[in-house]
Amino acid sequence: MFTVEASCLNARAGRITIGKKEIKTPAFMPVGTQGCVKALDAVDISEILKPDIILANTYHLYLRPNPETIERFGGLRAFTGCDSLFLTDSGGFQAFSLPGAKVMDEGIEFQSHIDGSTHFFTPEIVINIQHKLKSDIVMVLDDLVALPADPKRVNLSVERTLHWAEQSLVFHRTHRTDESQKIFAIVQGGTDEQLRAKSANGLNALEYENRGFDGFAIGGLSVGESSALMYETIEAVTPLLPREKPRYLMGVGTPENLIEAIDRGVDMFDCVMPSRNARNGTLFTSSGKYNIKRPIYALDNEPIDASCGCYTCRRYSKGYLSHLFRTGELTYYRLATLHNLHYYLSLMREARAAILSGRWSEFKGEFYAKRGKE
Amino acid sequence: MFTVEASCLNARAGRITIGKKEIKTPAFMPVGTQGCVKALDAVDISEILKPDIILANTYHLYLRPNPETIERFGGLRAFTGCDSLFLTDSGGFQAFSLPGAKVMDEGIEFQSHIDGSTHFFTPEIVINIQHKLKSDIVMVLDDLVALPADPKRVNLSVERTLHWAEQSLVFHRTHRTDESQKIFAIVQGGTDEQLRAKSANGLNALEYENRGFDGFAIGGLSVGESSALMYETIEAVTPLLPREKPRYLMGVGTPENLIEAIDRGVDMFDCVMPSRNARNGTLFTSSGKYNIKRPIYALDNEPIDASCGCYTCRRYSKGYLSHLFRTGELTYYRLATLHNLHYYLSLMREARAAILSGRWSEFKGEFYAKRGKE
Numbered sequence: 155m156f157t158v159e160a161s162c163l164n165a166r167a168g169r170i171t172i173g174k175k176e177i178k179t180p181a182f183m184p185v186g187t188q189g190c191v192k193a194l195d196a197v198d199i200s201e202i203l204k205p206d207i208i209l210a211n212t213y214h215l216y217l218r219p220n221p222e223t224i225e226r227f228g229g230l231r232a233f234t235g236c237d238s239l240f241l242t243d244s245g246g247f248q249a250f251s252l253p254g255a256k257v258m259d260e261g262i263e264f265q266s267h268i269d270g271s272t273h274f275f276t277p278e279i280v281i282n283i284q285h286k287l288k289s290d291i292v293m294v295l296d297d298l299v300a301l302p303a304d305p306k307r308v309n310l311s312v313e314r315t316l317h318w319a320e321q322s323l324v325f326h327r328t329h330r331t332d333e334s335q336k337i338f339a340i341v342q343g344g345t346d347e348q349l350r351a352k353s354a355n356g357l358n359a360l361e362y363e364n365r366g367f368d369g370f371a372i373g374g375l376s377v378g379e380s381s382a383l384m385y386e387t388i389e390a391v392t393p394l395l396p397r398e399k400p401r402y403l404m405g406v407g408t409p410e411n412l413i414e415a416i417d418r419g420v421d422m423f424d425c426v427m428p429s430r431n432a433r434n435g436t437l438f439t440s441s442g443k444y445n446i447k448r449p450i451y452a453l454d455n456e457p458i459d460a461s462c463g464c465y466t467c468r469r470y471s472k473g474y475l476s477h478l479f480r481t482g483e484l485t486y487y488r489l490a491t492l493h494n495l496h497y498y499l500s501l502m503r504e505a506r507a508a509i510l511s512g513r514w515s516e517f518k519g520e521f522y523a524k525r526g527k528e
Numbered sequence: 529m530f531t532v533e534a535s536c537l538n539a540r541a542g543r544i545t546i547g548k549k550e551i552k553t554p555a556f557m558p559v560g561t562q563g564c565v566k567a568l569d570a571v572d573i574s575e576i577l578k579p580d581i582i583l584a585n586t587y588h589l590y591l592r593p594n595p596e597t598i599e600r601f602g603g604l605r606a607f608t609g610c611d612s613l614f615l616t617d618s619g620g621f622q623a624f625s626l627p628g629a630k631v632m633d634e635g636i637e638f639q640s641h642i643d644g645s646t647h648f649f650t651p652e653i654v655i656n657i658q659h660k661l662k663s664d665i666v667m668v669l670d671d672l673v674a675l676p677a678d679p680k681r682v683n684l685s686v687e688r689t690l691h692w693a694e695q696s697l698v699f700h701r702t703h704r705t706d707e708s709q710k711i712f713a714i715v716q717g718g719t720d721e722q723l724r725a726k727s728a729n730g731l732n733a734l735e736y737e738n739r740g741f742d743g744f745a746i747g748g749l750s751v752g753e754s755s756a757l758m759y760e761t762i763e764a765v766t767p768l769l770p771r772e773k774p775r776y777l778m779g780v781g782t783p784e785n786l787i788e789a790i791d792r793g794v795d796m797f798d799c800v801m802p803s804r805n806a807r808n809g810t811l812f813t814s815s816g817k818y819n820i821k822r823p824i825y826a827l828d829n830e831p832i833d834a835s836c837g838c839y840t841c842r843r844y845s846k847g848y849l850s851h852l853f854r855t856g857e858l859t860y861y862r863l864a865t866l867h868n869l870h871y872y873l874s875l876m877r878e879a880r881a882a883i884l885s886g887r888w889s890e891f892k893g894e895f896y897a898k899r900g901k902e
Contacts, residue, residue, distance in 0.1 A: 189851065193858040196843065219826060219851045227829060227847060235843050452593060455601060469570065469609050473601060477563065477593045484567040484861050 155336065155368055156400045162514035164392065164419040167506045170369075170400050172290050173334040175239050177206040179400060179421040180509075182412070182502045183241060184495050185429060187211045188218065189234045191495070192429050193487040196235035202465050203495050207239035207290070209424040212283055213248035216273075217266050221286035229288025241291035241424070242284045245275050246340070246373070247405065250298045257297050259314060277318040278325045281337075285330055291369070294322035296340040298374040308344040311374070312353045315342045319367075320360050327362045336368035338402060344374060345383045347390040354394040369400040372420070376406045385414050392419035409438060409501055413521055416505055417514075428498045432490035435479055438497040442525045446490070451476040464496035465489075529710065529742055530774045536888030538766065538793040541880045544743075544774050546664050547708040549613050551580040553774060553795040554883075556786070556876045557615060558869050559803060561585045562592065563608045565869070566803050567861040570609035576839050577869050581613035581664070583798040586657055587622035590647075591640050595660035603662025615665035615798070616658045619649050620714070620747070621779065624672045631671050633688060651692040652699045655711075659704055665743070666704075668696035670714040672748040682718040685748070686727040689716045693741075694734050701736045710742035712776060718748060719757045721764040728768040743774040746794070750780045759788050766793035783812060783875055787895055790879055791888075802872045806864035809853055812871040816899045820864070825850040838870035839863075 158168045170177040184191045184199070186208045191199060199208065210230060215221065227233040230240045246262070249255040255264035261276035277295045284292040297314040299307050319339045326337045339357040343349035360366055372391055375384045388403065395401055402422035403415050412423055428438065435445045439459035446458075457467035458475065466475075466489040478486035501521075508517030532542045544551040558565045558573070560582045565573060573582065584604060589595065601607040604614045620636070623629045629638040635650035651669045658666040671688040673681050693713045700711045713731040717723035734740055746765055749758045762777065769775050776796035777789050786797055802812065809819045813833035820832075831841035832849065840849070840863040852860035875895075882891030 188855045188857060189848075190855075190857045190859050195859050195863060214855075218855055219847075223827060223847070223851075226827065227845070233845075233848055233851075235848065453597060453600065471601070471607075473593075473597070474563075474607055474609065477597075477607075481562045481564075481588075481592050483562060483564045484858055485564050485569050487858055488862065489569060 156398060158397065160510045160512070162509050162512055163417070165416050165505075165509050165514045166419060166421060167509035168400065168421060172239055172336060175206070175290075177239060177422070178503075178506060180412075180416050180502045180505050181206055181422050182498045183207050183209040183422065183424040184499075185209050185211075185424055185426045186234070186236070188214050189224070189230060191491070192433070193484075193491045194495075196237070198488070198492060200237045202492060203499060205238055205495075205499055207241055208236065209241045209243065210287070210289070211245070211248065212242045212280060212287070212293075213245035213275075215242075215287060216245070216283050217268055221283045225286040225288070231288070239290040240287070242287055242289035242293060243404070244280050244284075244293040244295045244340075246293075246296040246298060249275065250300070250377075257314075259317075261295065261318075262297075277321040281322050281325045282329065285326075285335070288332065288335075290335060292326060292335060292337045293371065294319045294337065294339050296342060296373050298342060298377065299344060301344055301374075301378040303344050305344075305346060305349070308342075308346055308349050311342045311344075312349050312356075315340060316353065316356045316360075319357055323360055323362050323367065327365070338369040338371050338400075339367040340371040340373040340404070341391055341395075342374045345379055345387050347387070350387060350391050351394055354391055358394070358396060367399070369402060369422075370395045371402040371404050373404045375403065376411075381411065381414075384411070385418065388415055388418045388420060395419075409498070409521075412498075412501065413505070413518055416509075417518060423502075428494035429491050432494040433487050435490075436494075437490060438494050440497075440524045446472065446476050446479050458493050459497075462493065462496065464493050466493040466496075530772060532771065534884045534886070536883050536886060537791070539790050539879075539883050539888045540793060540795060541883035542774065542795060546613055546710060549580070549664075551613060551796070552877075552880060554786075554790050554876045554879050555580055555796050556872045557581050557583040557796065557798040558873075559583050559585075559798055559800045560608070560610070562588045563598070563604060565865070566807070567858075567865045568869075570611070572862070572866060574611045576866060577873060579612055579869075579873055581615055582610065583615050583617065584661070584663070585619070585622065586616045586654060586661070586667075587619035587649075589616075589661060590619070590657050591642055595657045599660040599662070605662070613664040614661070616661055616663035616667065617778070618654050618658075618667040618669045618714075620667075620670040620672060623649065624674075631688075633691075635669065635692075636671075651695040655696050655699045656703065659700075659709070662706065662709075664709060666700060666709060666711045667745065668693045668711065668713050670716060670747050672716060672751065673718060675718055675748075675752040677718050679720060679723070682716075682720055682723050685716045685718075686723050686730075689714060690727065690730045690734075693731055697734055697736050697741065701739070712743040712745050712774075713741040714745040714747040714778070715765055715769075716748045719753055719761050721761070724761060724765050725768055728765055732768070732770060741773070743776060743796075744769045745776040745778050747778045749777065750785075755785065755788075758785070759792065762789055762792045762794060769793075783872070783895075786872075786875065787879070787892060790883075791892060797876075802868035803865050806868040807861050809864075810868075811864060812868050814871075814898045820846065820850050820853050826854075832867050833871075836867065836870065838867050840867040840870075
């Protein structure tokens with residue numbers, strides 16, 4: 155399923171094969187929470203941005219429209235018209251961030267953010283929903299904790315997540331209808347290296363009929379800790395994960411975070427940052443980010459980034475985008491989202507090319523030099 | 529500038545030539561108030577919908593960004609990246625609908641809807657702004673009244689609009705920098721046939737250096753009167769307007785309104801209805817309109833209109849659109865707007881084809897038959 159094609163120090167370039175499709179890593183997954191990358195349509199994804207895979211949220215799709223509706227339409231690809239692969243998260247993060255959610259040994263009780271109704275997610279329920287969605291990469295339910303945290307609570311999170319992972323693996327392998335559907339476990343343990351090791355080793359040891367998980371995610375980061383502590387934790391975890399399986403850092407982060415994580419052996423990412431920040435006016439470029447709100451851009455006839463070849467930069471000036479943003483035109487959100495996601499996806503493609511050609515360290519140096527940070 | 533290619537009873541098919549571009553009539557102009565058709569970008573306009581001309585609002589662009597900015601970028605086409613022709617309204621309608629606006633013989637004093645600041649529009653100022661915008665069809669400032677209205681007030685509106693039109697014509701012809709820029713006058717007079725005649729005849733008689741207006745708009749309709757009264761008024765006005773000049777019914781309306789107005793000799797239309805209604809969930813089809821909110825559509829795997837070949841109908845089901853609408857995804861607004869504008873533009877193209885082939889009456893019959901109204 156996963157082949158490491160090249161590595162430079164800890165950075166890896168690889169390919170994940172799922173059915174007839176492929177994910178070239180390092181890979182960034184745009185976030186399409188409700189079966190739609192906000193402000194974009196399936197053509198924007200499949201013909202303009204062309205990510206290998208996008209992420210959708212189990213919690214949101216469970217509430218609206220509901221798994222049975224998507225199943226009836228033929229799964230996420232058929233429902234959304236979007237031809238890419240889909241990874242679905244497990245709802246663990248939403249349970250963590252929803253006010254009033256209760257985590258128990260059996261699962262997570264939570265209230266819908268839409269109508270306040272009470273629901274219960276168990277490891278099996280969550281995998282079952284993802285099967286109905288026809289997700290290509292299914293994530294196990296996990297128990298994550300805000301940082302800093304009481305070590306006892308972190309240990310409980312590790313043990314619970316391990317137990318849930320075991321149930322999930324069995325349920326997945328015995329219930330999936332499509333052999334190509336993959337399942338990833340999630341390493342927890344806060345910023346405690348010992349607990350991270352306990353989690354990683356425990357998950358790695360799990361098997362059902364001689365087969366373990368298809369990949370490993372690092373969860374529970376970017377939840378309040380410093381970047382330095384996050385990097386240390388990643389650095390402690392990746393050596394414990396099997397070389398021949400993909401590693402996915404969940405919900406992270408800035409372009410700098412991605413580069414540092416690749417440098418520490420991570421292969422996959424997802425984050426709302428490029429799309430959400432686009433909507434707030436923040437635009438990413440090779441020389442850093444800026445906000446289109448600034449009055450200086452109102453008369454600027456240059457594109458967002460003169461070196462960018464994206465849909466938006468080939469057509470529109472900062473002046474026009476600034477006007478659309480100020481006047482609240484919906485069109486702005488699509489154009490800015492297209493640019494920011496293009497930036498993230500291009501950064502991953504360039505990182506991959508650098509690793510494949512043995513130029514990773516130089517690439518990393520250039521990345522920071524362009525930002526005036528080296 | 530305008531050639532009538534064919535007519536069936538009072539319905540006309542023609543061509544307006546402006547520079548190297550052409551408007552084939554009957555024509556519908558999508559509304560791009562702030563230099564952007566809401567939820568769409570220039571590619572959606574130029575490559576997907578392909579209207580011959582779109583409308584932008586002088587009042588809105590005067591306030592934001594301001595005429596000088598757009599002039600500096602090279603006019604509306606260069607600023608927006610949208611290659612179509614642009615007609616700009618005069619701000620008369622906004623002055624009419626803004627609370628607290630004061631109409632005087634010299635012009636209109638109004639408060640900005642953005643910051644409450646006070647501004648004054650005279651006929652010359654309004655033409656000058658439109659010159660800076662490099663509008664292809666410039667509209668004169670007019671004084672319109674809500675219906676029903678006191679006949680004295682309607683008479684004042686007719687006289688004022690006539691006087692302003694004269695000032696506008698002189699200013700336009702002596703100040704325009706681009707010979708291809710056209711100017712249209714606006715007929716007022718409420719639903720009073722005598723006052724409409726006074727306005728139409730008065731405007732038609734105006735000339736500067738032996739040249740009158742390039743076209744005539746019918747303004748002040750769809751402001752509270754019944755459809756029947758609107759049709760009667762149109763029917764009274766069009767015979768008074770010169771056959772060799774285009775006739776533009778401002779701010780109207782439903783598909784039925786357009787068909788009835790074409791039947792009475794109108795050539796051009798603009799209306800926010802297809803784009804605004806799209807955003808509210810109302811979708812137009814050949815068999816009538818419906819709202820995507822209705823629960824019945826949540827499981828519907830058919831497109832909005834099985835007989836429609838638009839961008840949206842070729843790709844997305846009512847079920848997916850219903851999900852996007854319910855979950856507030858911005859993507860819905862673009863997809864629904866593309867469909868509704870495609871419907872309006874196609875209706876005009878079909879009406880034109882019917883007139884050119886001498887089938888107007890049959891076409892009109894079929895239009896109503898499909899809606900189950902005949």
